[in-house]
Amino acid sequence: MFDAFAALETPKYVAMHVELHNVRLLDVVPGTDIYQTLTIEYQGETRTVVGGGQWSDERSRRDVGKVGYLVRAASISTAAMPAGACYFRPYLDQSLRRVPELDDLRGRRDPNGRVVETVGWWCESKPRGFLAPANLVPGENGRFIPDETIAITVRIPPEFVRECRAVQRSPEEVLHGFVGDLAGISNYVSKPRADKFGSNGSDERRYAEQWLDRAYGMDRADVDALEADDAERAERQCDYDDLAALLDDYVSAGGTPSELLNAVERLVASRAHSE
Incomplete structure (x- = not known):
C-alpha cells in the first residue's frame, strides 16, 4: 500500500506532486531551529511532522483545529529542507473531504479531447460527492472552474x-x-x-x-458583436440541420423530396406575398 508519509520523506518523489488530504491540524510547536513541529490527526491516528519553516509559524497556529492537507515544503534558499518537511493548507470549505473511492484515474475526455484524470470529493453542499481535476483543491461549496483552454503551438526565437x-x-x-x-x-x-x-x-x-x-x-473589433454573430450562425446551422433531418424523415415515411420542396416553395411565396 502506498505510504504518503514515506513519499514526503523519499528523495525520489521530490519531483512529484504529493499531497496528504483529510488531515486535521492539532498543534504547532516552534522548534529550536527554523522549523516547527506540526501535530496532526490522520485516519484516526495522531502523528507529528516537520513544518516547512519559521515564517509559517503564525499562519499555521491560526489553522489549528482545521482540516486540510499536507504538501511537500519547497526550499526557498540554498539550505537543504529536512526530509518530510510539509506545509499544512486548510480547506477553504471546512466540510470538504477527499473521497478516493470516487477517483477516476483512467481519465475522462474534456471538450478538447484531452484525457483528464479526476479525483473524488465530498462536501456538505454536494452530499452525493463529485469529481474534480487531479492536483486541484476545490473552493467554497466544492466549486472550481474547469479547464477550457485550447492548445496552440508557438515557435520562439x-x-x-x-x-x-x-x-x-x-x-x-x-x-x-x-x-x-x-x-x-x-x-x-x-x-x-x-x-x-x-x-x-x-x-x-x-x-x-x-x-x-x-x-x-x-x-480592435466589438467582440460581443462577433460572438453574437457566431451564436446566430450556429443557431441558423442547427435549423438547417433540423430541416435536412425532416426531409429524411419525410422520405422515410414514403413521401418524395419534390413534394416537400413544393410545400416549402408555397410557404415562401405566401410569406413574400403577405409582406
Missing part, C-alpha cells in the same frame, strides 16, 4: 529565450503569465481554476492591455 533566462523563468512560464495578465484572469481560492492561469497583479494587467492596444488596437 533564441532572443526571447534569452530574455526569459534573464528573469530566471522558462519561456512557458513567461507566456503563461502574460496570457493570464492580458486575459485579466483572477484565480480565486474560493473558485480555483483547473487551468492554473492567473494574473501577476493589477499593474501587470493594465500594462498588458496597454501593450495590446499599442500593437494591435487599430484592428
Whole structure:
C-alpha cells in the first residue's frame, strides 16, 4: 500500500506532486531551529511532522483545529529542507473531504479531447460527492472552474529565450503569465481554476492591455458583436440541420423530396406575398 508519509520523506518523489488530504491540524510547536513541529490527526491516528519553516509559524497556529492537507515544503534558499518537511493548507470549505473511492484515474475526455484524470470529493453542499481535476483543491461549496483552454503551438526565437533566462523563468512560464495578465484572469481560492492561469497583479494587467492596444488596437473589433454573430450562425446551422433531418424523415415515411420542396416553395411565396 502506498505510504504518503514515506513519499514526503523519499528523495525520489521530490519531483512529484504529493499531497496528504483529510488531515486535521492539532498543534504547532516552534522548534529550536527554523522549523516547527506540526501535530496532526490522520485516519484516526495522531502523528507529528516537520513544518516547512519559521515564517509559517503564525499562519499555521491560526489553522489549528482545521482540516486540510499536507504538501511537500519547497526550499526557498540554498539550505537543504529536512526530509518530510510539509506545509499544512486548510480547506477553504471546512466540510470538504477527499473521497478516493470516487477517483477516476483512467481519465475522462474534456471538450478538447484531452484525457483528464479526476479525483473524488465530498462536501456538505454536494452530499452525493463529485469529481474534480487531479492536483486541484476545490473552493467554497466544492466549486472550481474547469479547464477550457485550447492548445496552440508557438515557435520562439533564441532572443526571447534569452530574455526569459534573464528573469530566471522558462519561456512557458513567461507566456503563461502574460496570457493570464492580458486575459485579466483572477484565480480565486474560493473558485480555483483547473487551468492554473492567473494574473501577476493589477499593474501587470493594465500594462498588458496597454501593450495590446499599442500593437494591435487599430484592428480592435466589438467582440460581443462577433460572438453574437457566431451564436446566430450556429443557431441558423442547427435549423438547417433540423430541416435536412425532416426531409429524411419525410422520405422515410414514403413521401418524395419534390413534394416537400413544393410545400416549402408555397410557404415562401405566401410569406413574400403577405409582406
